[in-house]
Amino acid sequence: MAISSTERTDVNRSAILAHLGASGPASRAELARTLSVSPALMTQLTRELITDGLVVELESAPSSGGRPARMLGLVAGGGRAIGIKVVADHIAFVEVGIDGRVLRSQSEPFDAAAATALAELSDRIRSFIDGGADAPLLGVGVGVPGSVDLPGSGVVDAPQLDWVQVPIGESLRRSLGLPVIVENNVNALAAAERLFGLGRTTANFLIVTIGTGVGAAIVADGRIMRGASGGAGELGHFPVADEGPSCRCGNLGCLEAHISEDALVSAALERGVLPAGAGISELLAAADRGDSSAIGVFEDAGRLLGRTLAGVVQVVDPALVIVLGEGTAAWAHWSGGFEPAFRAHLMARRRSIPVEVERWQDDSWAQGAAALVLATPFESEGLTGDQGRLIRARLVEQAARQ
Amino acid sequence: MAISSTERTDVNRSAILAHLGASGPASRAELARTLSVSPALMTQLTRELITDGLVVELESAPSSGGRPARMLGLVAGGGRAIGIKVVADHIAFVEVGIDGRVLRSQSEPFDAAAATALAELSDRIRSFIDGGADAPLLGVGVGVPGSVDLPGSGVVDAPQLDWVQVPIGESLRRSLGLPVIVENNVNALAAAERLFGLGRTTANFLIVTIGTGVGAAIVADGRIMRGASGGAGELGHFPVADEGPSCRCGNLGCLEAHISEDALVSAALERGVLPAGAGISELLAAADRGDSSAIGVFEDAGRLLGRTLAGVVQVVDPALVIVLGEGTAAWAHWSGGFEPAFRAHLMARRRSIPVEVERWQDDSWAQGAAALVLATPFESEGLTGDQGRLIRARLVEQAARQ
DNA sequence: TCTGCTTAGTTCAGGACTAAATAAACAGTA
């Protein structure tokens, strides 16, 4: 059956579908409030979606003093999206449903610096897609450790991958024939958090990641802050001292050079806490069994992160801080240093800002990348451009082909 | 004559007027591009404005290969706005034209902590207004050293003024019977810079102020970033060390406690550079006549500011940094410390970001506050609410009463 | 049971806006 809407940018229709997919059934009034459109328009749009067979009316919800709401739900099995995490030595894939849940995941070694990296990447994605369900595929999200000009364009600068102005978006788009959204990996996490996590109810929050590197993403007024060149959130290279260990970025005194996993291991080796050749997992194990020197290494890192993050919170004024990343496995040990330093350096008015540490999983990065695709229906304009339009079209058409 | 438009929110009409007032005559096509609406709509809107007698067609501009543009200009003498700077011990007023130029200014002692401060403030404003021109008054902008819930509401938290949740906006609105916009003073500068200054051509920039305090404002995607509680930009309380001099905010190691004017004077006294009782002007004078110890005090401050600001630039990713404030008088001396520290701590990709130091005048703060009023026609929604609507209505009606 | 209150949803009229086609008015060029 043909969809009644023409080729126009139908942000609202797909936002309704995405919201129903992500948050479950909702009433018209609720949808109108959430997407901030008038109830009148919502009536009209849902009518179209119902006659198009994409949405059904469910049971009435119990009344709360007024006319009971008639709930609306998705008809289709929902779309799916692919999320990809790219780092220097491996790639990870996930396939997620429209509600953000992971259906399938996979991880492989990969040489990002190879000359054939782009072609290789495309092949790997293709074969991952082929192994998946046959539900309609909305698009592919890619998270990279670097800055991206625009998510819908996808030109990447990523020193860690040896990438300078690599047009990965354009390249994948052509070879895959699918909508592709590329974004900095921490920003991708922020998109996921905004859609499915704690950010759903908070329009101003800060994401901080710890692990092999240190990163941040800023969400202000519900929008991910990208900065002039898509490079906002580079917390890892915040200088915390005039001198200090040299960072892989070439500068001295970067936060990351003090508290990345490699830095912690170096510190532990220097202090004789670990035997030569040991790594971060040994350090964590030592701390876990109560080795106070090992715990001290984490606490020192926590103190430095706490102080620096306090400054960033003063400047950015979020309502919530979310800590993520592989390093959160050791958060219990960071915490003893982080909490006092963080709180002590905040202004009185901000001192009680909540810091949430969410459970971290191996595929969280890739899951974030997939959220880039699932978030596009909600953005009224701009960043994703053509790719956003394509994803919306796919979402609206998904059930029509049955 | 009655204005054809009803009570609806006519953002575009007033944005056209404001743009013509601020930037001078422009063609329809130019206006359409600047305000990002279709040429068709611009034809329609300008026709209304012309028949309403608010805008006139001027000479044709010389062609650049196509049909020559017919320029449009304002008919009315333009509106005016009042800007007010409030600090602990004095207030400053300016009256500005619609192009942002200062017509008149005044400064008086004032006790912000007094119980009657609000009533007093209102009286002073009233008498300043009465002394002014009789051009239509669009509204009153107030800049405060603290955080404001919403510019159109105006509830202020300002430790420096001993103000806790003071509803200055509501209060002034009632007593003056005029639209009142209240905002943090550095954010007000940012609004002015965005309208009339270097920010006109840059959507992502950072304002930094040095002087009695240290502040910042962040403009991202053309919008002033306010944070969750309107307190974004508190650069002064960025912790730069675990310990350190205690700050008036109560914490230790704040940037402001190291590089505010008071801190510089203290440092100079400690080092024996200045005799007891001397102040910042003596320190500047000493540096100006080449006293290397005095210069060293400024350079140390510059180094610390440079390093911290480099971090903020990494996190926020602006395209431009603008330095303002009373302290810029001594910038030549800061610079020797600032430049190397700032550049050395930036990632290679950002190292060439321009830092502009603009000429500072006594009434710049108040001028910024006035810009809050002049900027309202351009914001399509939200922050200023009713006050914005009132200001727009006044702008559109300004000439109709002739 | 009736009245008032609250919330949900619909209808209708009309305003804001755009895309596309067209006209107008130039510059450059062979």
Next chain:
DNA sequence: TACTGTTTATTTAGTCCTGAACTAAGCAGA
């Protein structure tokens, strides 16, 4: 001089969306 290309401005037809008025459907209390 006619032709091409460019930029500006206008007209037209129609889309998107909202406000206001209204209906629908419950609850709570007199």
